[in-house]
Amino acid sequence: MKNNGAKTAWVTGGSSGIGLELTKRLLKDHFQVCIFAHAGIEQAIAELQKLSPMICGFDLDVQNEIIIQAQFSEAIKTFGAPDLVINSAGISIAKNFDEMTSQEFERQININLIGSRNVAHAALPYLKQATQSSKKPKLVFIASAAGLVGCYGYTGYCSSKFGVVGLAEVLRMELRNQNIDVAVVCPPEVETPLVSEERKNGSPVTAALKQLGGSMPVEKACKEIYDGIFSSDFMIIPSTQARVLAKISRILPRLYRNQIDKKLDKIMQKLAS
Template sequence: MSFDKQVAWITGASSGIGAALAREFAARGARIVLSGRDEARLSAVATALDTETLCLPFDVRDDAAMAAATGEAIAWQGGVDIAVANAGVSQRGTARKTDMQVYREIIAIDLTQQIAFIQGLVPHMADRGSGRMVFISSVAGKVGVPMRTAYCAAKFGLIGYADALRAELSQSGVEVHVIAPGSVATDVSRNALTADGSKRGKSDPAIDGGIPADEAAREMVDAIALNQREIIVARGMEEALGKLRQTPDQVFDQVAAIVANGYIEKMEAEG
């Protein structure tokens, strides 16, 4: 499927999966909005893309900056067609040793502020009657993984928000996609927070031997083009575990049917 002239806005776009998704959407004709904290790295990604680009650097924890960026992204080409909530940070540390502030920081970045990013675009897409919202969760958002309790909590939560939002928007023309990657060869492990909140600074063999980021991005965008709602992108045991916990389409269809039968209107009428 071509995404010709559509605007794709990607957070966490300066490296890894975010940068790879920017390359893949651009290769399929999309115009790209890149966001992240590092303006220089965003510019380097933009320079390598053979498409129109806009860099909107901000920290996702800065609500005012995010709101301003949302206005700029919508105004740039008259709308945002694809919003990819990808910004995040991982974790390496047992629950017993992890400082509570680490939980607060990871959940803020990986869950609360990803919700804030999408919330800024819900009225825009719903009023237009079209668009795609893409949530980069994780296999660790379907299966609890040791040494990632905060990360799993955030990624499980992101899927819950996305599933409920999908149901609410099921009659609007807006598509909601959840992507659960396994190990992808990025700097995710190096940038992970340890029990005391410091950066880990080294990678894992599983990550180093993971799916190349461009290959993973191609698989993700192929699935988005096919309107798949929950997308597992993993290999080996990670894929098997993800598939075991994958939500059947029948569940999404049943909840959408409840919405189609007036559930929201009835609840709002009851106050």
Template sequence: MGRTRTADWGTFYVTGGGSGIGRHLAGLLAARGASVAVFDRSTPAEVRGEIERARSDVDQQVRTAEVDVCDADALAAAVAEAVAAIGAPRLAINSAGVSINDRFAEAKREDFERTVAVNLFGSRNFAAAVLPHMGTGSRLGLIASLAGITGGYTYAGYAASKAGVIGLARVLRLEYAPEGIGVSVICPPEIMTPMVRQYDATMHPATRALKDVAGTLPIDEACREMLDGLARGRFTVIPGAKARRAALMTRMLPERVTTAVADRIVARAVKSAGRNDL
């Protein structure tokens, strides 16, 4: 993989930068010379310090704003303030997201609505906040998920919201291409973040079995692949060779084949879990 081209990414905006993928991306872009604006409900002081220490030049600015992506007006105001302070974003990534998972029959309606509100409406709100400030050669990235392409056991709210993000990104790409603004959708497999580690302890065996098909990536490897794909101007960015293979199989193989394979994986996992409960 060649060195990521980030010469035009002098200003980077990211939601969910207080932890996980957003936090790691902020550090990587700061190390590559970008001023960084982080939008999150809470950004600990140690995270801001970590980003500042990663800078390649002390003149790079680091700005944080406490805001919820579900609050469209507050997010738009926070972005406008950042533009006035450090300049318009050359690269903007929506990384804020939640994953509240259970089998559909046991899942709460409120959890489904919260997941869609943060993952899908939050993507819409960030796009609406940053795109008016972005110019030719800039790029917006919306983080979806491989689950938005393949689905997943216990993932009703999550997969539905991420599929919506993919659809939103397709429309934005078409509408903003004439203005010279690139739009990408990032569809990672499982990435080792604090949110994933927390969920892993209670994950259903069928969920685990399906995730293993696409593999799990260390956060640094995943984020570097994301930035490389964005720098190459790709619309769909899928980090991880196993994940790209899983997405290709879902899109190219006959549906009867892909559903049969998935059903077999789930059946084996459910049967195995039943034996373990005896």
């Protein structure tokens, strides 16, 4: 099954949303791809095999590094060491802080942040192995614009994604001399099953504030993300609107927060009327 002339990618969270869409693009570019997910693997593989036979899948819980190590050791037998590892596994629970249980908060930290750490740590020996073949592999974290700016109703999610951005920042420095590239993706709202589910019970305040960064169809967002992954950029922010928002929050933080407060006041007044 292995094609020695093709590059190999591993994608966690590859059975749906951003991970699935990026996998489709990788297959179209003749990558060999292993996807990892906690659910939906069989359905995703059936869909992806229509694009290429160079696809395999493994069940995975990113909270358990022992399972990750076991599945990665199986994956390497199929296509060899990865040239690219994308961690797209994640969850979101949109609740105000006083409504969120400690278990819900911890679950987001454990999957989004600790899971990112676990995937990176388990993948690192294989990325180092790829460098021995004169390759420069890449580790990519899918974070969020909510890892750059706070958003009402996202205490657990923002905390975890801010952490992912920090993790990526440090690994970029630490792995530089080992010839391993690192990038982090910080998209605004992307129309995925995760977002659709959130809208059923999410706060209208959260929904309104998220529009400051805009909302993108998954295909458009992933085209920009995919192009960014194969660029030299460390931080990849699809959509001009989201990039402008992130830049203003960083360069003019007081102005940014004042504008957020005004927006919040208007939303609250509208909901109260």
